[in-house]
Amino acid sequence: MLRVEDAQVSVEFSPELLNKMADTVTRYPEGKQKSALLPILHYVQAEFGWVSPNAMDQVAAFLKIQPIEVYEVATFYTMYLLRPSGKYVLEVCRTGPCGVVGADKIMDHIEKTLGVPEGTVTPDGLFSWRGVECLAACGFGPVLQIGPEYTFYENLTEASVDKLIGDLRKGIKE
Amino acid sequence: MKVTIDGIPVEVEPGTSILNAARQIGGDIVPPAMCYYSKLEGSGGKCRTCLVKVTKGSEKDPRPMPKLVASCRTGVMDGMEVQNITSPEVIEARKGIVEMLLINHPLDCPVCDQAGECHLQDLGFEHGAAKTRYEFDRRTFERIDIGDKIQLHMTRCILCYRCVFTADQITNTRLHGILNRGDHSEISTYISKAVDNDFSGNVIDVCPVGALTDKTFRFKNRVWFTKPVQAHRDCDKCCGKTTLWYKGEDVIRVTGRKDVYGEVEEFICNTCRFDKKKTADWVIEGPSKVSHKSVISSNHYEFTPLPVVKTNPVLLEANKEQFERDTRL
Amino acid sequence: MGRKLLLEHINVPGINTFDVYRSKGGYASVEKALKTMSPEEIVEEVKKSGLRGRGGAGFPTGMKWSFLAKPEGVERYLVCNADESEPGTFKDRYLMTYIPHLLIEGMIVASFALGAKTSYIYVRGEMMPQIRILERAIAEAKAKGFLGKNILGSGYDLELYVQPGGGAYICGEETALLESLEGKRGNPRIKPPFPAIAGLYGCPTVVNNVESIAAVVPIINEGGEEYSKLGIGRSTGTKLISAGGNVKKPGVYEIDLGLPVEEFLYSDEYCGGIANGKRLKAVVAGGSSVPILPANLFLKTINNEPRLMSYESLSDGGFVSGTMMGSGGFIAYDEDQCIVRNTWNFTRFYHHESCGQCSPCREGTGWMEKVLHRLEHGHGRMSDMDLLVDVSKKIEGNTICPLGDAAAWPVASAIRHFRDEFEWHVTHGAEAVTRNFGLAHYADPLPKPEVLA
Numbered sequence: 001m002l003r004v005e006d007a008q009v010s011v012e013f014s015p016e017l018l019n020k021m022a023d024t025v026t027r028y029p030e031g032k033q034k035s036a037l038l039p040i041l042h043y044v045q046a047e048f049g050w051v052s053p054n055a056m057d058q059v060a061a062f063l064k065i066q067p068i069e070v071y072e073v074a075t076f077y078t079m080y081l082l083r084p085s086g087k088y089v090l091e092v093c094r095t096g097p098c099g100v101v102g103a104d105k106i107m108d109h110i111e112k113t114l115g116v117p118e119g120t121v122t123p124d125g126l127f128s129w130r131g132v133e134c135l136a137a138c139g140f141g142p143v144l145q146i147g148p149e150y151t152f153y154e155n156l157t158e159a160s161v162d163k164l165i166g167d168l169r170k171g172i173k174e
Numbered sequence: 175m176k177v178t179i180d181g182i183p184v185e186v187e188p189g190t191s192i193l194n195a196a197r198q199i200g201g202d203i204v205p206p207a208m209c210y211y212s213k214l215e216g217s218g219g220k221c222r223t224c225l226v227k228v229t230k231g232s233e234k235d236p237r238p239m240p241k242l243v244a245s246c247r248t249g250v251m252d253g254m255e256v257q258n259i260t261s262p263e264v265i266e267a268r269k270g271i272v273e274m275l276l277i278n279h280p281l282d283c284p285v286c287d288q289a290g291e292c293h294l295q296d297l298g299f300e301h302g303a304a305k306t307r308y309e310f311d312r313r314t315f316e317r318i319d320i321g322d323k324i325q326l327h328m329t330r331c332i333l334c335y336r337c338v339f340t341a342d343q344i345t346n347t348r349l350h351g352i353l354n355r356g357d358h359s360e361i362s363t364y365i366s367k368a369v370d371n372d373f374s375g376n377v378i379d380v381c382p383v384g385a386l387t388d389k390t391f392r393f394k395n396r397v398w399f400t401k402p403v404q405a406h407r408d409c410d411k412c413c414g415k416t417t418l419w420y421k422g423e424d425v426i427r428v429t430g431r432k433d434v435y436g437e438v439e440e441f442i443c444n445t446c447r448f449d450k451k452k453t454a455d456w457v458i459e460g461p462s463k464v465s466h467k468s469v470i471s472s473n474h475y476e477f478t479p480l481p482v483v484k485t486n487p488v489l490l491e492a493n494k495e496q497f498e499r500d501t502r503l
Numbered sequence: 504m505g506r507k508l509l510l511e512h513i514n515v516p517g518i519n520t521f522d523v524y525r526s527k528g529g530y531a532s533v534e535k536a537l538k539t540m541s542p543e544e545i546v547e548e549v550k551k552s553g554l555r556g557r558g559g560a561g562f563p564t565g566m567k568w569s570f571l572a573k574p575e576g577v578e579r580y581l582v583c584n585a586d587e588s589e590p591g592t593f594k595d596r597y598l599m600t601y602i603p604h605l606l607i608e609g610m611i612v613a614s615f616a617l618g619a620k621t622s623y624i625y626v627r628g629e630m631m632p633q634i635r636i637l638e639r640a641i642a643e644a645k646a647k648g649f650l651g652k653n654i655l656g657s658g659y660d661l662e663l664y665v666q667p668g669g670g671a672y673i674c675g676e677e678t679a680l681l682e683s684l685e686g687k688r689g690n691p692r693i694k695p696p697f698p699a700i701a702g703l704y705g706c707p708t709v710v711n712n713v714e715s716i717a718a719v720v721p722i723i724n725e726g727g728e729e730y731s732k733l734g735i736g737r738s739t740g741t742k743l744i745s746a747g748g749n750v751k752k753p754g755v756y757e758i759d760l761g762l763p764v765e766e767f768l769y770s771d772e773y774c775g776g777i778a779n780g781k782r783l784k785a786v787v788a789g790g791s792s793v794p795i796l797p798a799n800l801f802l803k804t805i806n807n808e809p810r811l812m813s814y815e816s817l818s819d820g821g822f823v824s825g826t827m828m829g830s831g832g833f834i835a836y837d838e839d840q841c842i843v844r845n846t847w848n849f850t851r852f853y854h855h856e857s858c859g860q861c862s863p864c865r866e867g868t869g870w871m872e873k874v875l876h877r878l879e880h881g882h883g884r885m886s887d888m889d890l891l892v893d894v895s896k897k898i899e900g901n902t903i904c905p906l907g908d909a910a911a912w913p914v915a916s917a918i919r920h921f922r923d924e925f926e927w928h929v930t931h932g933a934e935a936v937t938r939n940f941g942l943a944h945y946a947d948p949l950p951k952p953e954v955l956a
Contacts (some may be wrong), residue, residue, distance in 0.1 A: 204772035210600070212928060213845070218693075219861070219903060220860050220861045220862070220903070221861070221862050222861050222862055222863055222901055222902070225901060241900045241901075242900065242901060244693065244903075247693045249695075255906075267900075267901050270863065270896075270901065271896030271897075273860055273897070273902065274862045274865075274866040274867055275862050275866070277866050278866060279869060307890060310868065310870075310873045324690065331858065333860075352688070352859075354859075354933060355671070355688070355857070355858055355859045356854065356855065356856070356857040356858065356859040356868070356869070357857070357865050357866060357868075357869045358859070359861060359865070361861035372777050386560075387591075441862075457886065469802070
């Protein structure tokens with residue numbers, strides 16, 4: 001899962017990120033700063049596009065916990081990207097109700113349009129896509145979301161996916 | 175508090191778990207436990223092999239519990255009545271659990287160092303079926319060395335979490351943990367790191383299967399060809415009380431002293447475990463007690479005369495001499 | 504037309520802002536509770552209302568509150584479970600998106616009733632837009648003196664925070680949620696102890712679903728007894744139902760409990776029938792975890808009585824011919840849907856979401872998925888159905904948390920009611936890849952129950 005070259009990437013946290021981290025810790029009682037781990041990993045992913053081992057080590061040092069505690073958490077939750085991904089990660093819901101209204105077709109269409117299989121990055125580095133489990137928008141399916149803001153695109157059709165990808169290529173994002 | 179397990183009453187302290195109450199009775203009615211380890215706080219509840227049926231909650235509230243409960247993590251109540259081997263439901267559920275534990279296990283006992291002292295082997299033998307219904311590829315992982323003395327063969331792991339608790343509670347830092355989730359979970363350090371501190375070797379002792387093995391013993395011998403002997407030494411790091419495993423004149427392995435449930439009496443340090451492999455390093459106390467059910471006792475290192483020998487004083491004497499010759503160190 | 508208690512003002516423009524919400528009578532329950540009621544009185548009102556947890560288990564909320572331990576000098580916590588991830592359910596997302604102040608209002612009242620000085624709303628990470636909405640709403644409420652120190656001069660202090668999850672269905676289980684909130688892996692805890700005794704940070708904690716918390720607002724405003732007059736029997740009040748799948752008008756509907764399912768499914772006020780003029784084949788009534796029912800058994804109970812949208816009526820017939828209310832995730836399947844495929848899809852979900860802590864669920868969900876995958880793709884065997892039922896039985900009831908049951912029930916019920924469709928997938932393996940089994944007899948009227956002489 002973790003490639004050697006990825007393990008060696010080192011990153012520098014911006015002052016804004018550090019401020020946000022410090023601010024988040026204040027939500028919890030004294031000594032329970034580990035609670036800030038999930039939000040902080042989201043901030044890190046928003047800043048760097050993925051969660052690198054080096055970033056996790058820095059988070060561990062900041063929260064005064066062992067690095068393995070961060071790795072355990074980051075690998076448990078599916079939202080954290082543990083290797084570099086495309087600038088836009090299209091996450092398509094593929095569970096039950098979305099499946100009933102055509103999520104599979106949408107995923108096939110995305111694969112064909114982007115020309116890369118699930119979990120890989122397009123050569124231009126702009127896109128990757130993956131099927132994810134229920135996004136709790138079952139009445140508006142098929143749906144997809146794009147981080148780090150997790151904007152939602154509902155009632156997808158092949159045409160609306162084409163438009164979305166076209167817009168993103170031009171740098172337009174809602 | 176009085177609790178009755180499979181019809182056998184026992185008096186226990188408040189706060190005792192059903193499993194420990196059963197262990198106070200002993201014998202066949204003790205539920206098997208793959209993940210619970212009495213010396214590790216917070217362990218247990220995960221493997222589900224120790225499930226039992228509570229037919230009477232307590233004297234005050236005699237209602238039965240609706241589901242089978244994990245006996246290792248359920249406290250006794252006064253007047254509680256529990257069924258283990260007398261409940262067909264429990265036997266059936268346990269059979270199911272064993273099947274689940276084995277569907278992704280490689281069953282490579284013939285090449286596994288743990289064979290002969292493996293809890294999963296015993297469990298499968300006692301509660302499992304001879305055939306599997308699972309027809310898909312089994313989950314596999316690469317073998318990795320965590321430190322120069324310990325090998326992790328994740329494919330065999332049953333995710334009991336004992337080694338994680340050990341690292342948390344016995345050593346000063348934890349470098350390995352459970353990564354990923356579901357049936358992709360694995361014990362790992364994430365980025366390659368050597369787990370190396372004075373007590374790291376204890377993860378080998380607590381591992382119920384052959385997932386964590388002693389590299390200094392690896393492929394040296396089958397455990398049933400070795401002879402366990404109790405010994406101690408003055409150690410400045412640990413209690414120094416160990417079991418030495420002899421092959422002929424050589425100490426080929428050192429472990430903690432394990433009780434009848436496979437738990438070590440006290441944790442030992444890596445110096446005792448890995449570096450003291452000469453008889454001269456140790457004060458020998460005598461042969462270890464091994465259950466007559468264990469394959470390890472097939473080597474007859476302990477003095478247990480056959481009934482026919484017992485009745486004949488001449489044979490008895492000769493047998494004693496033979497035994498002493500055989501066990502001379 | 505049922506009464507709308509939660510969604511009454513949902514269509515008012517700007518209802519997501521404090522001022523508009525306040526002008527529509529918002530935060531009245533906070534004033535009433537903090538100024539005129541004691542915490543015990545609030546708990547009593549909620550008990551009287553008969554409100555049952557809206558997250559899925561249906562445990563009476565007032566009772567849950569009264570179990571909370573109150574040792575001296577130990578913090579107590581209220582945590583709102585907004586980790587809505589049950590396939591089929593999207594009511595909490597809807598509520599938080601459009602009327603966030605309702606949740607915050609409920610949180611203030613509930614926190615006051617429980618004596619919590621810090622409360623958390625644990626929102627699943629994928630709902631980042633809703634997290635931003637809630638954070639903005641909290642800031643507004645705080646600026647107006649409804650949060651923070653000395654709320655409305657009552658001397659009661661409350662801080663409310665939103666905590667994002669990281670993407671894990673299992674964190675909807677209350678102890679897994681607490682683990683996650685503590686910054687750990689979402690492994691459910693072994694109970695006892697229950698959260699009411701030792702929850703967040705080892706302190707007494709109550710975990711409630713978004714909708715349950717929101718329902719506290721009308722209960723306080725109108726009184727528990729008024730609330731309990733709505734609904735039917737032990738299913739009191741209103742319930743948000745997320746309608747999805749092949750219905751004509753998917754969406755979130757607030758219904759009086761006790762509404763006939765036929766009316767909910769076919770009347771224009773609610774789902775408006777099945778999309779594209781098709782016929783109904785099957786229904787999952789309360790989110791993916793509850794047993795699936797064929798159309799005929801869903802619309803009528805086994806005794807040929809009309810089924811109602813209530814906890815009791817939906818579970819009429821037990822697991823043999825009934826289902827469950829669950830979280831109110833209503834998924835309708837039309838005649839073109841394949842039950843085998845759908846069951847495989849759900850099993851894949853549970854396999855993906857199993858935390859991996861205890862062995863039956865970790866290994867069993869993967870096993871079931873593989874067998875169902877084989878069946879769906881035309882390589883199954885006749886013995887697979889019995890194998891699946893057996894594996895599901897080995898999981899059910901033997902796991903640490905209810906995820907094992909939730910994974911087992913859809914499989915067992917699909918085979919129970921749609922066995923001939925599964926068998927057809929075996930006997931017509933090649934055909935099953937290209938076309939569906941169709942409606943078959945699944946909507947036929949039930950045979951009249953035999954009258955015993």
